Amino acid sequence: MKTTVNSERNITLVMDFYELTMAYSYYKKNKQNEYAYFDMFYRNNPDKGGFVVAAGLQQLIEAIKFMHFSEGDIEYLRSLNHFDEEFLDYLRHFKFQGSIWAIPEGTPVFPYEPIVTVRAKLIEAQLIETFLLITMNHQSLIATKAHRIVQEAKGRPVMEFGSRRAQGYDGANYGARAAYIGGVSGTADVAAGKMFGIPVLGTMAHSFVQSFDSEYEAFKAYAEVYPDSCVLLVDTYDVLKSGIPNAINVAEEVLAPMGKRLSGIRIDSGDIAYLTKKARAMLDVAGLTDCKISISNSLDEYLIRSVLEQGARIDSFGVGENMITSKSAPVFGGVYKMCAMEVAGHIIPKIKISENTEKITNPGYKKVYRLIEKETNKAFADIIMFADEKIDVNKDLTIYSLLDRWKNKTLKAGSYEYFELQKPVFHNGEVVYPEYTLDEIRAYRKAQEDLLWDEIFRLEYPHQYYVDLSEKLINFKLAMLEEKRH
C-alpha cells in the first residue's frame, strides 16, 4: 500500500539541463571524484506564517533509490550532441552513492536551517538537485497550507477535495499525501487513497441529482444504495426550499423504515453562515439532530475562521483549490546551495555572497539542533553549528543571529536540553532511514508541535522563532565575508 509510483516511474531526467552540462564539465575536467556538500533550505514561510511542516522525504528517498538512466534516457541524451560516449557510459552506470541527512517529515521547520544535507561526489550531488527540490518544495508547501486550514477548523474534520484544480496528477496525489501529513482527515482522491492508505471520502455531485427526474428521486436512490452512510448534496436547486426538505423526507420515508438515520448533508454554495444555521434548525426540528452538516465552497483558513466566528453550524469541511495549490502562496522557495567541497579528505567551506544579505549562505558542513528550555519543555531556538562541534549542556550556550554577532542570546548551563533535527537517510548510497507510515508521521508532527509556543501558530504576525548560529560558525562566516569583500 505504501509504495508510491516513484518505484514504477523513472523520474531521473526530471532535472535541469545545466546539471548535465555541469556534470559533463566536471567529468571532462576530472573533478568527478571530488566531494561536495549541499544544503536544502528555504528563506520565507509561506503566507507569512510562523513555520513550515517538512514533507516529501519518503518520495525523495524513493526517487534517489531508483535513480538510473535508462537506455532510452541515454539515447535521448546522445541525440542532443552535447556529451561524449564515455560520459554517456558513466551515466549508464550511475548510481547515487552519497550520504544524506534530513529533518523527518512532519517536523515544524524554520527559515535558513538545512532541512536536507547532501554529501556526495560533485556530479551525484548536482544531478539530484531538481527532483530533490520539487519533492521537498511541493509537499512542504501543501502540508503547511493544510496545517493552517485544519488549525482554523478547530477540531472539525477537514477533507482534501482539490484534485481537479491541482497542477497535474502528482499535484493531486502527492498533494493529498502532504495535506494528510498537515492534518486533513482524508481526501477525495482515490489514487492517493490507494498509494498512501489515506482515508477516502465522497458522496455525490450536482450531476447525480440532475440525472434523476427530481431531487427527491436522486436522494431516494442514493439512500437506498448507501443507507449506512447517506450524505446528500442539498444545493443543486435551492438549499432551504428544496434540498433540506427533500433530505428530511428521504430520512423519514426511505431511511427510517429501514431503521437507518441520515448521516449528513453537504452544502457547496451560498452564504455558509446563514444556510448552515437555517439547515441545522430545520434538521433539528425534524428530529435529525445527529445529521452532520458539511461545507465545501472555496474555503481557506480565513473563511473557515470567519464563518465559525459568525456562528455557522458546521461539522466538517471539504477544501479544494485553496489547499491543493496553496493558492495564496503557490511557490515554496526551497533552494539547494553548495556549502562545502571536500578535497583529499579536507572540508573547504563555501559561501555564496549576495548584495541581498538574506541570500548569503551559511558555509561549511553543518548540523542543526533544537534547543529545549527544561523549565517549560518548549523549544527556545534552533542552532546551526559545524558538524564537528558539540553542545555541552553543562555549559552556557550563546547563540548568534545569522549575520550579526551583537544579536545573541545565552542559555544558562543546566537550563536546556537539545536534540539533533536531521537524521541519517542515506549512508554511502544505502537507505538507512525507516519507512514511516503516514499516521506515524502525523503523530510525530503533533508531538513536535507540542514543543512550540502557541504564538508560533498564529495566522497573522506569528512569533518569529530563532534559527541561530554557534559562535564558531558566525565567526567563520563573518571572516569569509570580510575576506571576499577585499
Place this chain on the structure above:
Amino acid sequence: MKTTVNSERNITLVMDFYELTMAYSYYKKNKQNEYAYFDMFYRNNPDKGGFVVAAGLQQLIEAIKFMHFSEGDIEYLRSLNHFDEEFLDYLRHFKFQGSIWAIPEGTPVFPYEPIVTVRAKLIEAQLIETFLLITMNHQSLIATKAHRIVQEAKGRPVMEFGSRRAQGYDGANYGARAAYIGGVSGTADVAAGKMFGIPVLGTMAHSFVQSFDSEYEAFKAYAEVYPDSCVLLVDTYDVLKSGIPNAINVAEEVLAPMGKRLSGIRIDSGDIAYLTKKARAMLDVAGLTDCKISISNSLDEYLIRSVLEQGARIDSFGVGENMITSKSAPVFGGVYKMCAMEVAGHIIPKIKISENTEKITNPGYKKVYRLIEKETNKAFADIIMFADEKIDVNKDLTIYSLLDRWKNKTLKAGSYEYFELQKPVFHNGEVVYPEYTLDEIRAYRKAQEDLLWDEIFRLEYPHQYYVDLSEKLINFKLAMLEEKRH
C-alpha cells in the same frame, strides 16, 4: 519521442471518490445505460487576461485511451467495503466507449464556451471527470501564463526554467509542455525534452563556479568543454567587478586562441536594467558585441515589460516559478457540468441553477462556432448553439448574451464566415483525432491568434471577446429558468 508517461502510468484512480459512489448508485439503480452529456468550460480568464490558450488535449486522449482498473485497483476498491462484487467486475471490464469533441490545443478560448464536450454512458462520463479537469486545467493555465510572459519579451526568446518550484514532477513536465505551446523557446527540464521533443537548454549554477578555486578557473573549464556554446553565469561573486571581467578574459585567453567566441553571459540577481546596460558596454568595448545577455531573476510578464521599458539590454529570458506555477493566478477554474441526459434516444437538456448568475449553465447538447468578419478577417464572436442548429451565412445572424435577450448583435447576411471550434476526438470509444506535434500546435496557435484583434492581448483591461448564444438556445434557457423558478 511523443508518447508521454500516461501510457506507462495508470492514472485511472486519479478520480474523486464521489465518482465511484455515484457510479455504484447508477449501477445499482440500473441507470448505467443512460447517456449523459457534459461540457467542460471555465468562467474567468486567469490574471484578468483576454483569453486562454487551450492545452492538455493530447494527455487527456492518452489518459482515456489507457483508462482501466487494474487488479490492484480492484483489490483496493474492494478493501473499502463500499461496492459489491458485481460492480467491481463491471469496473474490471470498464472501457470508455463514449464520444468526445474538443477544441484543439493552441486555440485561444474564452469563458463559458465548451472546450470539451462528452457524450457517454452516465457512469463513463462521470468517471473521467477529475483527470479530464486536472489535465485541461493545468496545461491551459500554464500555456496561458507562458503566452503572457513571452508576449512581453517582444520577440526575445524565453526559456522555461521553473521545474524546481513546480507542484510535483508532472507540474514540471506537463508544465513545460504547456509553456512550449504557449510560446517559450525551450525548457531546462530534461524529462520534458525527452517526453515531448522540446528544446532543452542550460549552462551552469553558482555551485559550479564555487566548486573551482576561482571564478576564472570555473569559466576556463567550462569554455574548454563547451567552446561552441559557452554561456557563463557571471553573478556568483560580483557581476561588474568579477563576473564580466573574468568572462571577457576567458573569451580572450581561452576561446579566441581556439577561434571561438563567447556565446553569452547569464545574470541571475541584482538590478537587471542597470547591470545589463553596464554589462553590454563592457562586452562591446572588449569586442564581444555578439555575446548575448541572458537574464533569469524572478521574472514575470510585468517585470519583463518594465526592464525593457527601462532600456535593459537583454537578448533572452529564463523564467522560473512565476510561469511554472502561474504564481499570480495558480488555479484554473475549469468545471465539468452535465448539460443533458439522453433517454431512449431523446436528448433532455439539463440546467444548473444558482443564485450566482455566473454559475448558471447552458443547457443541452451544443456546438460552438467562431464567427469571422469577412471584411477584416477577424473573429467577431463565438456562438454557442444546439448541435442540430445550422448557420446560414446567407442570412442575418443574431447572437445573444448568455442571460439577456436584449443584449444582442446582428451580423449581416454575406458579411461573415464561421468555423466549428470543437473537433471529434473520440467516437464510441475510438480515438479519431490526429496526434499533432508540438510545433504543429504552436503554428496553429499563431494562425488562430491572427484572427483576433490586438486589443484582446492586452495584459490589463483587455477587450472582452463575445461568447454568445443562438436565439433558440437563449430562448430555451430562459424558459427553463422561468420554469424552475416556479
